[in-house]
Amino acid sequence: MNYFRPTPYDKYGLLPMEPGEEEEIASHMPHYLFYRRDKSNVDFYCTACHNRHYMHKSEFSETLGHKRRGLCPACQEAVEFRSMCFGRKTLDAWENFVIVRVESENEVHLECCGARLYFEEDDMEPRYDLFSKAYYELRPGSAQKYANRWCWYGGYDWTEIKTLGEPHFVSCFGFSDNSYYPICLERLDKTFLRYALRDYKPSYLVTYLSKYAKHPNIEYLVRGRFERIAEAVVVGGQGIYINWRSTDLKKMLRLDRAEINLLQGCSADEYREYISIRRHLNKESGIVDHNRIARYWTEFGYFDDRIGTISTQSGLTYKQIMDYCLKNVKDRGSRAKSEFLCDYRDYINDCIELNYDLTNRTVAFPRDLHTAHQRTMKAIVIKQSREMEERRAVSDKLREWLPYVSEEKGLAVILPKSVAEIVEEGRALSHCVGGYADRHAEGLLHIVFLRRLDDLTTPYYTIEVNTEGRMVQCRGYANNAVYNDGEPKPQEIKDFEAEYQQYIIRSIKEFKKKRKKKARRSA
Numbered sequence: 245m246n247y248f249r250p251t252p253y254d255k256y257g258l259l260p261m262e263p264g265e266e267e268e269i270a271s272h273m274p275h276y277l278f279y280r281r282d283k284s285n286v287d288f289y290c291t292a293c294h295n296r297h298y299m300h301k302s303e304f305s306e307t308l309g310h311k312r313r314g315l316c317p318a319c320q321e322a323v324e325f326r327s328m329c330f331g332r333k334t335l336d337a338w339e340n341f342v343i344v345r346v347e348s349e350n351e352v353h354l355e356c357c358g359a360r361l362y363f364e365e366d367d368m369e370p371r372y373d374l375f376s377k378a379y380y381e382l383r384p385g386s387a388q389k390y391a392n393r394w395c396w397y398g399g400y401d402w403t404e405i406k407t408l409g410e411p412h413f414v415s416c417f418g419f420s421d422n423s424y425y426p427i428c429l430e431r432l433d434k435t436f437l438r439y440a441l442r443d444y445k446p447s448y449l450v451t452y453l454s455k456y457a458k459h460p461n462i463e464y465l466v467r468g469r470f471e472r473i474a475e476a477v478v479v480g481g482q483g484i485y486i487n488w489r490s491t492d493l494k495k496m497l498r499l500d501r502a503e504i505n506l507l508q509g510c511s512a513d514e515y516r517e518y519i520s521i522r523r524h525l526n527k528e529s530g531i532v533d534h535n536r537i538a539r540y541w542t543e544f545g546y547f548d549d550r551i552g553t554i555s556t557q558s559g560l561t562y563k564q565i566m567d568y569c570l571k572n573v574k575d576r577g578s579r580a581k582s583e584f585l586c587d588y589r590d591y592i593n594d595c596i597e598l599n600y601d602l603t604n605r606t607v608a609f610p611r612d613l614h615t616a617h618q619r620t621m622k623a624i625v626i627k628q629s630r631e632m633e634e635r636r637a638v639s640d641k642l643r644e645w646l647p648y649v650s651e652e653k654g655l656a657v658i659l660p661k662s663v664a665e666i667v668e669e670g671r672a673l674s675h676c677v678g679g680y681a682d683r684h685a686e687g688l689l690h691i692v693f694l695r696r697l698d699d700l701t702t703p704y705y706t707i708e709v710n711t712e713g714r715m716v717q718c719r720g721y722a723n724n725a726v727y728n729d730g731e732p733k734p735q736e737i738k739d740f741e742a743e744y745q746q747y748i749i750r751s752i753k754e755f756k757k758k759r760k761k762k763a764r765r766s767a
């Protein structure tokens with residue numbers, strides 16, 4: 245929804261400065277010292293102390309120079325020196341500000357603007373223009389953000405923005421720095437937000453104030469010493485659900501008196517973990533005794549995510565997993581627990597992959613997890629290699645056209661009999677064909693062995709052929725790299741490569757024709 249906001253902005257989006265704002269804004273802007281010197285004196289004007297001074301040059305301690313930086317000898321503020329005789333029309337500076345403006349006790353506006361410092365003609369006092377980018381309208385229980393957008397028909401239009409969050413100062417002037425200085429924060433003292441900033445310095449002030457306005461009972465969280473939760477809530481939630489309809493801390497946080505005492509001062513994560521562990525113990529195991537829940541939480545709060553993963557995958561309850569861990573980890577340090585839970589998660593994953601019955605207690609909670617895990621890992625390797633062999637056997641049915649014998653050259657191309665043979669070939673010839681075994685099994689490429697006819701068992705050369713029947717590479721020991729103990733590829737092999745390439749081009753065509761015929765016949 246667009247609507248025009250006639251005041252207090254003019255049609256360029258300029259926001260008039262109100263009393264009490266300029267000084268604070270100026271304090272965040274750069275200061276300049278305009279100087280002129282003759283033989284013995286320096287005549288200068290300082291925008292930090294707003295005074296013109298005449299000083300003997302021996303008193304002027306800084307080294308003067310156009311665009312140098314230093315301290316004003318009169319007020320000791322950091323300034324940039326500028327020669328008075330140069331024009332100041334091109335001199336300007338920008339900063340972003342968020343100005344607190346109070347409409348009434350129950351309505352606060354946060355005006356977000358980019359301020360430009362500039363000079364007019366011969367004036368040595370800077371002026372400031374405020375270009376409005378966004379403003380937030382805060383009332384008890386509500387917060388609304390409006391952004392300022394330039395319109396082609398002239399002037400600015402204000403657009404309601406659905407989400408709160410920090411303001412953007414990016415503008416047609418090309419500014420992308422979104423940091424800002426808050427101005428006139430003390431004005432909040434006379435409003436409904438008077439407690440929002442007590443002893444608290446939020447990193448995202450605008451987000452914090454607008455969320456605080458929207459949920460005024462954040463104040464109860466802060467006062468009840470749950471300020472870390474309050475902060476997490478205002479900057480982004482993180483899976484924390486507060487019952488905002490209540491002003492009773494117990495109802496807001498869904499905790500009873502004893503739990504409030506236990507959790508006071510805790511972080512948002514700790515709170516979330518407590519609620520999660522309590523919910524699981526309640527629901528799965530019927531445990532309601534807060535002391536017992538608290539004991540589990542102190543032992544396992546930090547591991548809530550990991551336990552959750554194991555529990556969803558295995559169907560085991562939180563209590564079962566935690567009890568199993570407590571029984572097996574002698575050292576109660578969190579490192580030992582972390583390692584145990586890691587191993588256990590891997591073990592459970594293995595069991596699922598191997599279709600083991602996790603409702604069987606001896607499977608789900610082995611007496612010796614380490615040994616049991618070693619066993620499942622071995623079983624997985626065997627299962628995977630068996631599956632890979634099966635896939636290779638299927639792929640081999642499409643490889644009839646690859647084997648070749650050249651009696652004349654005493655060479656033969658043969659198919660690997662197993663995936664393991666490809667790995668062994670890579671080891672024997674010191675090259676990386678082992679890494680292709682998986683894709684060979686899938687039939688995505690073809691690995692074939694080039695061997696001497698009189699010794700078909702000893703690895704010699706390895707060839708990769710793509711599914712189109714093109715030879716991609718043919719590699720001997722150590723990739724035929726001389727610097728790597730290999731030998732350059734002999735001419736004999738190069739000749740054979742050409743001969744083999746010609747052969748497979750022909751034989752793949754015949755193979756495809758034969759398959760088509762066969763398919764037609766069976767159809």
Ligand SMILES: [Zn+2]
Pocket residue numbers: 290291292293294316317318319320321
């Ligand atoms: Zn000064």
